Amino acid sequence: MFDLTGKNALVTGASGGIGGEIARTLHAAGATVGLSGTREAPLEALAADLGERAHVLPCNLSDAAAVDALPKQAAETMGSVDILVNNAGITRDQLFMRMSDDEWADVINVNLTSTMRLCKGVIRGMMKARWGRIVNISSIVGATGNAGQANYAASKAGMVGMSKSIAAEVASRGITVNCVAPGFIATAMTDKLTDDQKAKIDQQIPAGRMGTPEEIAAAALYLASEQAGYVTGTTLHVNGGMAML
Amino acid sequence: MSDVADRVRKIVVEHLGVEEDKVVESASFIDDLGADSLDTVELVMAFEEEFGIEIPDDAAETIQTFGDAVKFIKEAQ
Numbered sequence: 009m010f011d012l013t014g015k016n017a018l019v020t021g022a023s024g025g026i027g028g029e030i031a032r033t034l035h036a037a038g039a040t041v042g043l044s045g046t047r048e049a050p051l052e053a054l055a056a057d058l059g060e061r062a063h064v065l066p067c068n069l070s071d072a073a074a075v076d077a078l079p080k081q082a083a084e085t086m087g088s089v090d091i092l093v094n095n096a097g098i099t100r101d102q103l104f105m106r107m108s109d110d111e112w113a114d115v116i117n118v119n120l121t122s123t124m125r126l127c128k129g130v131i132r133g134m135m136k137a138r139w140g141r142i143v144n145i146s147s148i149v150g151a152t153g154n155a156g157q158a159n160y161a162a163s164k165a166g167m168v169g170m171s172k173s174i175a176a177e178v179a180s181r182g183i184t185v186n187c188v189a190p191g192f193i194a195t196a197m198t199d200k201l202t203d204d205q206k207a208k209i210d211q212q213i214p215a216g217r218m219g220t221p222e223e224i225a226a227a228a229l230y231l232a233s234e235q236a237g238y239v240t241g242t243t244l245h246v247n248g249g250m251a252m253l
Numbered sequence: 254m255s256d257v258a259d260r261v262r263k264i265v266v267e268h269l270g271v272e273e274d275k276v277v278e279s280a281s282f283i284d285d286l287g288a289d290s291l292d293t294v295e296l297v298m299a300f301e302e303e304f305g306i307e308i309p310d311d312a313a314e315t316i317q318t319f320g321d322a323v324k325f326i327k328e329a330q
Contacts, residue, residue: 132298135295135298136298177291178291180291181291
């Protein structure tokens with residue numbers, strides 16, 4: 009249903025479980041994908057797996073100069089950036105009372121500030137093209153909060169407010185800016201949990217299970233599609249009913 | 254009429270869809286030519302590309318009229 013043939017998509021955090029799946033899904037829909045992430049080896053492996061229309065664009069998102077350079081590199085490599093998926097993110101979980109300034113700043117910097125920089129870097133080309141899709145991967149905790157994640161929740165909630173503001177500014181130019189807010193998603197990170205821990209998590213989810221990266225990627229694909237052109241400034245919650253927002 | 258003014262006028266006419274004779278030296282992009290704030294950002298982007306110059310944000314804010322744009326570009330070249 010969703011055809012992205014001829015579109016060029018930059019996906020950050022493509023070395024991770026969710027980002028990799030988003031890249032695969034956009035690629036399968038016909039897009040050329042720029043795979044960005046800090047770890048080059050998994051990006052190369054993914055690019056080799058995808059074959060044509062896949063480019064590796066390593067970038068350390070805690071390095072402001074590298075972040076500013078990434079949209080230019082992506083546009084030079086692919087010809088343009090029509091779709092930007094800001095998926096990269098880090099956690100530095102800590103009780104708020106013990107949270108250091110560095111733990112706060114690192115998370116805000118990588119998750120929120122780098123997203124802002126990348127949005128700024130791609131939007132000029134999108135304005136000229138009168139077409140663009142920005143999909144920012146937020147999180148359920150940006151809406152609900154979570155003990156131990158004041159920094160992460162702030163960064164993910166900040167992403168939502170920023171996306172709405174940018175959406176309002178550029179809607180008249182055919183550019184949409186939306187968020188996807190995943191709940192608990194089964195990735196390499198959650199594989200480390202014990203069966204007991206997983207069972208407890210599943211009990212909190214009306215759907216009775218964790219989500220899959222494919223289910224997040226499907227949401228990102230929709231928001232990146234031509235068909236979602238009238239959807240902007242929204243957050244699509246994909247959480248099995250864990251929070252009904 | 255200078256070459257710079259002609260080229261700037263062409264961009265303004267194309268971008269804002271206004272009559273050429275409305276684009277006079279004192280014409281304000283926003284007050285007289287119907288531009289919104291995002292249009293002014295796009296005009297500056299178009300000027301940068303047409304003339305191969307960089308217009309910093311603080312300078313861009315001083316470009317309010319067609320005459321301002323022509324003057325700035327001539328000085329920047």
